[in-house]
Amino acid sequence: MARTISQQEFKQVWRGGLSDYVTAISWSGAGRYLAACSAAGEVVLISVSGFQSTLLQSETGYSVDCLAFSHDGQFLAIGGQAGQVKIWSLQSGAPELITTLENKSVWVDHLCWSPTTHELAFSLGKYVQVWDADTQDVVATLNFEASTVLDLDWRRDGKYLALAGYQGAKVWNTNDWDAEEEALDIPSATVAIAWSPDNQFIAEGNLDNTLTVVEWNNPAPWVMRGFPGKVRQLAWSEVPTRIGVPMLASCSGATVVVWERDRDERVGWASRILGNHQGVVQAIAFQPGSLLLASAAEDGWVALWQRGTRLIQALTGAPNGFSCLVWHPQGHQLVAGGLNGELLIWSQTLRGQGFGK
Amino acid sequence: MVAADIPSSVPVAVLTGYLGAGKTTLLNRILTHEHGKKVAVIINEFGEVGIDNQLVIDADEEIFEMNNGCICCTVRGDLIRIIGNLMKRRNKFDHLVIETTGLADPAPVIQTFFMDEDVRSQTSLDAVVTVVDAKHIHQHWEADEAIEQLAFADVILLNKTDLVTPAELDELEQRIRSMNAMAKIYRTKDAQVEMDSILGVGAFDLSRALEIDPNFLGEDAHDHDETVGSVAIAESGALNFERLNDWMGELLRNQGPDIFRMKGILNIEGEDNRFVFQGVHMLFDGRADRPWKPNETRKNELVFIGRNLDEAQLREGFRGCLV
Numbered sequence: 001m002a003r004t005i006s007q008q009e010f011k012q013v014w015r016g017g018l019s020d021y022v023t024a025i026s027w028s029g030a031g032r033y034l035a036a037c038s039a040a041g042e043v044v045l046i047s048v049s050g051f052q053s054t055l056l057q058s059e060t061g062y063s064v065d066c067l068a069f070s071h072d073g074q075f076l077a078i079g080g081q082a083g084q085v086k087i088w089s090l091q092s093g094a095p096e097l098i099t100t101l102e103n104k105s106v107w108v109d110h111l112c113w114s115p116t117t118h119e120l121a122f123s124l125g126k127y128v129q130v131w132d133a134d135t136q137d138v139v140a141t142l143n144f145e146a147s148t149v150l151d152l153d154w155r156r157d158g159k160y161l162a163l164a165g166y167q168g169a170k171v172w173n174t175n176d177w178d179a180e181e182e183a184l185d186i187p188s189a190t191v192a193i194a195w196s197p198d199n200q201f202i203a204e205g206n207l208d209n210t211l212t213v214v215e216w217n218n219p220a221p222w223v224m225r226g227f228p229g230k231v232r233q234l235a236w237s238e239v240p241t242r243i244g245v246p247m248l249a250s251c252s253g254a255t256v257v258v259w260e261r262d263r264d265e266r267v268g269w270a271s272r273i274l275g276n277h278q279g280v281v282q283a284i285a286f287q288p289g290s291l292l293l294a295s296a297a298e299d300g301w302v303a304l305w306q307r308g309t310r311l312i313q314a315l316t317g318a319p320n321g322f323s324c325l326v327w328h329p330q331g332h333q334l335v336a337g338g339l340n341g342e343l344l345i346w347s348q349t350l351r352g353q354g355f356g357k
Numbered sequence: 358m359v360a361a362d363i364p365s366s367v368p369v370a371v372l373t374g375y376l377g378a379g380k381t382t383l384l385n386r387i388l389t390h391e392h393g394k395k396v397a398v399i400i401n402e403f404g405e406v407g408i409d410n411q412l413v414i415d416a417d418e419e420i421f422e423m424n425n426g427c428i429c430c431t432v433r434g435d436l437i438r439i440i441g442n443l444m445k446r447r448n449k450f451d452h453l454v455i456e457t458t459g460l461a462d463p464a465p466v467i468q469t470f471f472m473d474e475d476v477r478s479q480t481s482l483d484a485v486v487t488v489v490d491a492k493h494i495h496q497h498w499e500a501d502e503a504i505e506q507l508a509f510a511d512v513i514l515l516n517k518t519d520l521v522t523p524a525e526l527d528e529l530e531q532r533i534r535s536m537n538a539m540a541k542i543y544r545t546k547d548a549q550v551e552m553d554s555i556l557g558v559g560a561f562d563l564s565r566a567l568e569i570d571p572n573f574l575g576e577d578a579h580d581h582d583e584t585v586g587s588v589a590i591a592e593s594g595a596l597n598f599e600r601l602n603d604w605m606g607e608l609l610r611n612q613g614p615d616i617f618r619m620k621g622i623l624n625i626e627g628e629d630n631r632f633v634f635q636g637v638h639m640l641f642d643g644r645a646d647r648p649w650k651p652n653e654t655r656k657n658e659l660v661f662i663g664r665n666l667d668e669a670q671l672r673e674g675f676r677g678c679l680v
Contacts, residue, residue, distance in 0.1 A: 039447075040446070065442065147434050148434070150434075150438065166419065166421050187424025189421050207421065207423075208424065339445075341447075
């Protein structure tokens with residue numbers, strides 16, 4: 001029998017590396033730049049055409065734990081164990097460090113840019129500060145109170161910012177930071193939070209092996225149980241399924257579970273278990289513009305699941321395991337980082353396009 | 358050169374004790390002793406760590422309770438977060454020391470090492486070390502935290518021995534022994550203790566021998582003034598596994614919140630291997646251990662440390678499991 005090659009075959013086009021665990025990767029909005037950081041403190045900026053890399057920060061000994069481009073790719077922000085938040089401007093040709101926000105004896109574990117403005121939210125222990133790159137000023141300081149902030153996510157329309165931690169999530173209205181936040185109570189701790197791209201749902205991955213999905217303005221959430229461990233990562237598809245609701249992927253231990261909204265209210269969300277990984281799944285993401293799901297695990301595999309269902313390709317290159325994964329905004333490229341500092345980019349190649357362009 | 362790809366489990370020491378008992382002195386001794394090794398330190402209390410170490414992390418204690426209200430599901434969110442973050446480094450540290458506040462409940466700290474999948478897979482709890490101010494502990498007998506820090510301990514340093522008389526020390530040691538029959542007790546001045554008595558102890562390692570103070574077993578009458586105490590059982594004979602299981606299950610269901618720690622080596626009917634177990638509140642961890650040696654006397658040894666333990670009832674329950 002002839003081997004069937006999917007049209008969506010990915011091939012490695014570039015390989016680089018940092019000196020330690022790749023903690024985060026981000027792709028700029030237009031896809032021109034890619035940035036990655038490591039547990040040794042390095043920050044690298046890679047120009048995607050030609051893959052030239054510029055080291056923005058060399059090893060410091062303090063892990064850089066989060067990094068992100070602003071929605072339009074004009075700014076790049078990093079945060080980590082040094083307590084600093086550094087922001088580079090990419091408005092001119094060369095990256096220029098414009099600000100270093102110093103915070104004493106606190107780790108900046110999470111940061112997230114507004115999807116619509118130049119506002120950056122970053123965690124400082126139990127607080128989150130919102131800093132505006134245009135005015136270079138702190139716009140708001142939010143007190144999560146119940147614990148250190150364990151994750152944060154901005155709604156796609158920029159109108160709400162959700163913080164997660166002990167006892168669930170708290171949601172702030174970004175037009176009125178002083179207004180009382182809305183609490184989404186969870187009887188344990190939320191370690192991962194993600195708004196759906198259609199702004200309708202918030203998914204919360206919890207420490208007590210549950211997943212909660214809240215429909216905005218609906219007081220009764222769905223609670224999904226039966227996970228083998230804490231629900232550590234979440235990913236929504238940009239593209240909706242047939243009934244018009246995005247698909248949700250979750251991972252727990254070595255298991256990926258994909259959720260699809262069912263027409264039948266009694267079903268609620270139908271689940272599918274993707275159980276091929278042999279190690280802890282560290283990252284999951286849907287390809288922009290499709291329902292192709294990528295999962296990266298500590299077993300050293302990046303798996304690609306067609307329509308969040310069928311394993312169609314497995315990528316390798318980090319023998320000790322993968323730590324993170326991000327799609328190009330246009331979806332034709334995928335980058336993953338490894339536990340030992342590996343950085344790999346794969347490109348989608350169409351079958352039969354052997355020559356020329 | 359061969360990279361060490363074998364996943365290594367980092368040993369963890371937990372230091373407890375009241376403010377001023379000498380925890381920071383002990384911590385500084387550990388850091389000096391472990392010179393050349395990477396020691397990460399998590400401190401919950403402001404102290405003077407005298408050694409320059411970029412791996413000293415100062416964090417507030419964060420208690421995470423789960424919905425079911427089960428106290429064994431109460432863990433320390435700060436430790437889960439910090440350890441998870443630290444363990445990403447390839448050249449990780451060789452040792453982790455956690456210094457809790459004087460008011461900390463040791464149970465959630467210990468439970469974090471049993472309950473959290475990431476902490477459990479990457480680290481191993483070595484010992485709970487409690488430092489006691491021999492001169493001032495008397496002011497704290499009323500405090501639950503002080504009592505529980507002693508009850509949960511694997512190693513107890515009776516520190517500041519130079520400030521009290523030998524008679525007072527003897528009395529103090531006896532009082533502590535009645536609460537915790539399992540811990541190793543050392544008398545120290547300026548927290549001077551051999552490092553191998555507090556590091557690499559393997560107190561949570563089931564394959565290590567259970568040690569009950571022989572004096573404790575020999576005593577006929579224990580001091581029952583305290584609500585917190587130890588019950589040690591040492592008996593020969595084989596146990597019926599099913600009956601043991603039922604008894605243990607019922608015990609943990611009914612008295613789990615009051616049982617701080619337990620440990621034991623058991624002789625199970627028809628088994629060639631020793632059965633070893635330990636527990637923290639309702640968390641139970643047990644398995645078959647090495648075979649009994651031909652010349653070894655097969656016997657059962659168990660220790661329970663807890664609040665309001667009924668010794669007669671425990672003995673009776675245990676005997677009910679004998680074949």
